[in-house]
Amino acid sequence: MSSAQFLQYVFSGITSGSIYALTALGFTLVYNATDIINFAQGQLVMLGGMTAAGLRGFGLSLPLCFLGAVATVAVVSVVFEQAAIKPLMGKGVISQIIATVGASFVFEAAAMLIWGRDAKTLSPFTGDTPLRIGGATLVPQTLWVVGATVLIVTALQVFYRRSLFGKAVRACAVNPMAARLQGISYRQVVLVSFVLSGVISAAAGVMITPISFMSYSSGALLGLKGFAAATFGGLGNPVGAVLGGFLLGLLEALAVGVFSAGYRDAVAFVILLLVLFIRPVGLLGARVADRQ
Amino acid sequence: MSPTVSFARRHAWYLVCAVVVMTIPLYVSDAYYLSVMAFMGSKFMMALGLSLLLGQAGQISLGQAGFVGVGAYGAAILTTRLGFNPWLAMVLATVLAATIAGLVGMPALKLKGYYLAMATLGVNEIIFILLVQLKGLTNGTDGITSIPSLTIGGLDLTSPRAYHLLVWGVALLMLRFALNLSRSRVGRSLRALRRSEPAAESLGVDTSFRKVQVFMLAAVFASIAGSFDAFYVHYISPESYTITLSIILITGVVIGGLGTIWGALWGTAAIVILPEILKRVNAGFTNLVFGLLLIAVMVFWQGKTDNVAMWLKGLARRRTAQAPTVRGSSGGDDG
Numbered sequence: 233m234s235s236a237q238f239l240q241y242v243f244s245g246i247t248s249g250s251i252y253a254l255t256a257l258g259f260t261l262v263y264n265a266t267d268i269i270n271f272a273q274g275q276l277v278m279l280g281g282m283t284a285a286g287l288r289g290f291g292l293s294l295p296l297c298f299l300g301a302v303a304t305v306a307v308v309s310v311v312f313e314q315a316a317i318k319p320l321m322g323k324g325v326i327s328q329i330i331a332t333v334g335a336s337f338v339f340e341a342a343a344m345l346i347w348g349r350d351a352k353t354l355s356p357f358t359g360d361t362p363l364r365i366g367g368a369t370l371v372p373q374t375l376w377v378v379g380a381t382v383l384i385v386t387a388l389q390v391f392y393r394r395s396l397f398g399k400a401v402r403a404c405a406v407n408p409m410a411a412r413l414q415g416i417s418y419r420q421v422v423l424v425s426f427v428l429s430g431v432i433s434a435a436a437g438v439m440i441t442p443i444s445f446m447s448y449s450s451g452a453l454l455g456l457k458g459f460a461a462a463t464f465g466g467l468g469n470p471v472g473a474v475l476g477g478f479l480l481g482l483l484e485a486l487a488v489g490v491f492s493a494g495y496r497d498a499v500a501f502v503i504l505l506l507v508l509f510i511r512p513v514g515l516l517g518a519r520v521a522d523r524q
Numbered sequence: 525m526s527p528t529v530s531f532a533r534r535h536a537w538y539l540v541c542a543v544v545v546m547t548i549p550l551y552v553s554d555a556y557y558l559s560v561m562a563f564m565g566s567k568f569m570m571a572l573g574l575s576l577l578l579g580q581a582g583q584i585s586l587g588q589a590g591f592v593g594v595g596a597y598g599a600a601i602l603t604t605r606l607g608f609n610p611w612l613a614m615v616l617a618t619v620l621a622a623t624i625a626g627l628v629g630m631p632a633l634k635l636k637g638y639y640l641a642m643a644t645l646g647v648n649e650i651i652f653i654l655l656v657q658l659k660g661l662t663n664g665t666d667g668i669t670s671i672p673s674l675t676i677g678g679l680d681l682t683s684p685r686a687y688h689l690l691v692w693g694v695a696l697l698m699l700r701f702a703l704n705l706s707r708s709r710v711g712r713s714l715r716a717l718r719r720s721e722p723a724a725e726s727l728g729v730d731t732s733f734r735k736v737q738v739f740m741l742a743a744v745f746a747s748i749a750g751s752f753d754a755f756y757v758h759y760i761s762p763e764s765y766t767i768t769l770s771i772i773l774i775t776g777v778v779i780g781g782l783g784t785i786w787g788a789l790w791g792t793a794a795i796v797i798l799p800e801i802l803k804r805v806n807a808g809f810t811n812l813v814f815g816l817l818l819i820a821v822m823v824f825w826q827g828k829t830d831n832v833a834m835w836l837k838g839l840a841r842r843r844t845a846q847a848p849t850v851r852g853s854s855g856g857d858d859g
Contacts (some may be wrong), residue, residue, distance in 0.1 A: 271641070315823070316823060325636070326578075326782075330818055331823065338816055340811060344808050498653045498654075508635055
């Protein structure tokens with residue numbers, strides 16, 4: 233592999249890695265607040281991309297499409313939380329898994345009924361003239377994706393570390409009961425976490441649509457990879473989620489270079505299974521894996 | 525009471541069900557509906573295995589379709605490429621599925637809840653990717669065509685009628701086996717470990733062994749069902765064995781009621797008949813309705829009672845007696 237080729241794979245890895253990082257963050261936010269893994273997380277990413285592409289079809293400007301998609305998914309997240317998560321808090325892992333798996337089916341089928349079976353795309357945010365760096369090419373959209381990811385991660389860190397509400401969310405992640413005794417509204421924390429998680433997922437979906445097509449069925453794979461990234465980095469740890477996302481993206485891109493593109497999707501699952509079997513707490517593991 | 529009468533009484537439901545199912549070809553002659561019924565038989569085998577795993581032992585698998593795929597592709601490859609006898613191919617495919625389930629299950633079943641669900645999803649996805657990518661063996665997305673039919677002593681079992689009898693015959697044997705299993709020591713230990721693994725272990729149940737055992741059994745049921753379908757349709761392709769099928773099977777078991785073997789039958793009927801009705805409107809509604817049903821069943825029952833029938837009974841009892849209802853025990857199934 234020449235250095236230019238290698239660089240090309242790194243660029244591609246960082247791009248998809250950003251999306252996995254954001255999806256993994258979505259999992260982490262919900263998991264920390266509720267101890268629930270949302271099996272419909274990937275479908276929220278898909279809904280973001282599809283809504284933006286659909287709005288674009290009505291001739292809306294790109295920033296409006298972005299905002300529209302994020303707002304739509306935020307509303308969907310609220311409805312989802314109220315209808316399916318709230319009644320199932322503390323009702324056992326199996327029922328939570330089944331309900332969120334059901335939601336993933338609902339989102340997918342709804343997207344198919346609304347936008348059809350065809351894959352959709354979106355024009356890049358700022359043109360598609362590729363930049364040439366060290367013999368490799370870089371589409372400007374990549375810079376948007378990576379830049380926005382860095383921005384979102386930083387903003388989240390500030391929110392969690394500095395704001396009172398962010399501290400309340402962290403308190404609930406450690407011990408919901410003790411947090412409530414301090415007067416923190418656990419219900420509010422859960423709702424906000426779901427909305428934030430939905431917003432981040434939707435943003436990831438809109439940003440990736442110009443690079444790789446989006447269709448109603450794209451969500452399942454995105455969700456699995458996001459979960460693989462979150463587990464890789466250490467489930468429940470936001471820094472781990474971002475690290476896991478980028479590492480997964482890079483490993484995937486290199487696997488394409490070394491093996492073949494067909495096995496690209498298998499990388500995430502092999503990593504997921506290896507992490508689960510060998511070191512379930514992940515790289516920066518903060519929690520033990522048998523925690524339900 | 526004579527032994528015959530007591531036998532009939534004890535197994536009344538099972539016998540009624542067997543007679544009804546096996547006589548369907550007598551009064552249904554339409555080939556399409558017979559085929560739908562026959563496919564229901566193989567779906568029932570898959571759901572039955574999942575029902576033992578999820579309903580009895582409380583271990584979730586979102587990857588059953590992967591094992592269905594192993595059964596189908598194993599049977600297809602062995603017969604079309606190596607000229608094996610279909611029955612032998614089916615047996616070998618089943619052994620392969622059981623082996624994979626054992627190898628995956630040993631580490632995977634140490635995980636709980638979410639991790640087990642994701643690990644089994646991952647296994648399903650990897651099997652799917654291999655089916656698409658190992659083109660030399662599987663023909664990739666083109667699939668495998670001209671798979672031979674099953675025969676018994678020169679009798680070709682391709683007609684919908686013969687196939688119906690064959691598949692439901694085997695499915696009924698599996699049902700009998702599952703019912704017996706759920707009432708045996710094994711069944712009781714499975715339900716014990718669903719309630720509390722430490723408690724089951726302290727009573728002498730080897731929980732990790734039992735979990736792998738039932739996981740392998742579910743894979744065997746799924747694989748046999750996959751082989752039957754492959755021999756009937758004569759054509760298979762990878763997209764039939766995606767996570768979508770795994771989730772549809774979960775839907776069946778959940779609708780029928782977790783914790784009851786019979787539920788797998790009603791649930792299978794629901795997941796086969798509902799799409800037939802919904803596709804008159806728009807086939808796209810099927811998964812929407814399945815998803816909503818999954819959420820609704822979980823939200824409204826919240827694991828309190830084991831199935832719909834018990835919930836209705838509980839409601840009726842509350843209406844008549846105005847007394848608080850006792851949670852229905854999830855004992856072995858009668859049959």
